[in-house]
Amino acid sequence: MKKKNYSYIGIAFIILVFGIIFIPRIVNRIKDNKIVDNNKSRSVGIANPSDEEKKALALSFIEINGKPKKVPNFSFTNQDGETITQDDYLGKVYVVEFFFTTCPTICPRMNRNLIEIQNAFKNEDGFGIASFSIMPEVDTPEVLKAYAQDYGVTNPNWNLMTGEEKAIFDLANIGFNIFVGKVADDEMGFEHSGDFALIDKNGFIRSRKDAFGNPKIFYKGVISEQEKMDEDGNEQEISMLKEDIKKLLNE
Structure with missing residues (x-):
C-alpha cells in the first residue's frame, strides 16, 4: 500500500508542477488573443490573402536589361483580310503561338489545346489569341480562314496572321524569344517551338516563377490536360496557363 501511495503522490506532484508552469501561460495567450482556430485561419488566408501573399502569387514580368519586356510593334493580315x-490587343490578355497550317506534328496538338483554352474563356471579352504563321507563302488569309473554321475558332479576338516571312521570324526569335527556323533536312523545311507566351493587358510578357524564383517565360503548348505528361515525363502546363490567364484578367 505504501508503494501505491508513493505513486499517487508522484503523479499529483507532476500535475501540480504542470499547472504552476503552463496554466498561467495559457491564460495569458487567451488574453492576448494568440490562440487561433486553425481551420478558420486557413480559410481566411485563402479568401483574403495578405499583400505579401498577393505579391507572391502575382505573375512575373520578363525583364531584359532590368526593364519589363513588351510585345514589339507588328502589323500582319488576319484570316479575314x-x-x-x-x-x-491592348486592354486584353492573350496567348501567342507560332505555327503553320500544314504542320503535321506539334501544331495540331497546340491548336487543339488553344481551342480548349478558348472555350474555357468563351464568355470573356477581354481574352484573345494571336497565332502567327511561319509559312506565309502558303498560309494566305483564305487558307487561315479555312483552318480556323476546321478547328472551331470562334473567339473574335483570335487572329491567325500572315505576312512577310522575315518580319514573322524576327517577331518570334527576337520579339518573343520563341524559336523559329528553317531546317534543310526537315521534312517540312521548318522547325519551331511548341511553347506559348502569355501577354497582359498592357502588352507585357508575363509568367509565373519556377522553383528557383525565376520566371518560367513560356508555357508548354503541346501536352494536353488529358495526357497529363509526355513520354519524356514533362508535365502539361495548360492548366497552369488557364490559371494565369485568370490572374491577369483580374489585374
Missing part, C-alpha cells in the same frame, strides 16, 4: 497590330 484585316490588318492587325499589337494595338488591337
Whole structure:
C-alpha cells in the first residue's frame, strides 16, 4: 500500500508542477488573443490573402536589361483580310503561338489545346489569341480562314496572321524569344517551338516563377490536360496557363 501511495503522490506532484508552469501561460495567450482556430485561419488566408501573399502569387514580368519586356510593334493580315497590330490587343490578355497550317506534328496538338483554352474563356471579352504563321507563302488569309473554321475558332479576338516571312521570324526569335527556323533536312523545311507566351493587358510578357524564383517565360503548348505528361515525363502546363490567364484578367 505504501508503494501505491508513493505513486499517487508522484503523479499529483507532476500535475501540480504542470499547472504552476503552463496554466498561467495559457491564460495569458487567451488574453492576448494568440490562440487561433486553425481551420478558420486557413480559410481566411485563402479568401483574403495578405499583400505579401498577393505579391507572391502575382505573375512575373520578363525583364531584359532590368526593364519589363513588351510585345514589339507588328502589323500582319488576319484570316479575314484585316490588318492587325499589337494595338488591337491592348486592354486584353492573350496567348501567342507560332505555327503553320500544314504542320503535321506539334501544331495540331497546340491548336487543339488553344481551342480548349478558348472555350474555357468563351464568355470573356477581354481574352484573345494571336497565332502567327511561319509559312506565309502558303498560309494566305483564305487558307487561315479555312483552318480556323476546321478547328472551331470562334473567339473574335483570335487572329491567325500572315505576312512577310522575315518580319514573322524576327517577331518570334527576337520579339518573343520563341524559336523559329528553317531546317534543310526537315521534312517540312521548318522547325519551331511548341511553347506559348502569355501577354497582359498592357502588352507585357508575363509568367509565373519556377522553383528557383525565376520566371518560367513560356508555357508548354503541346501536352494536353488529358495526357497529363509526355513520354519524356514533362508535365502539361495548360492548366497552369488557364490559371494565369485568370490572374491577369483580374489585374
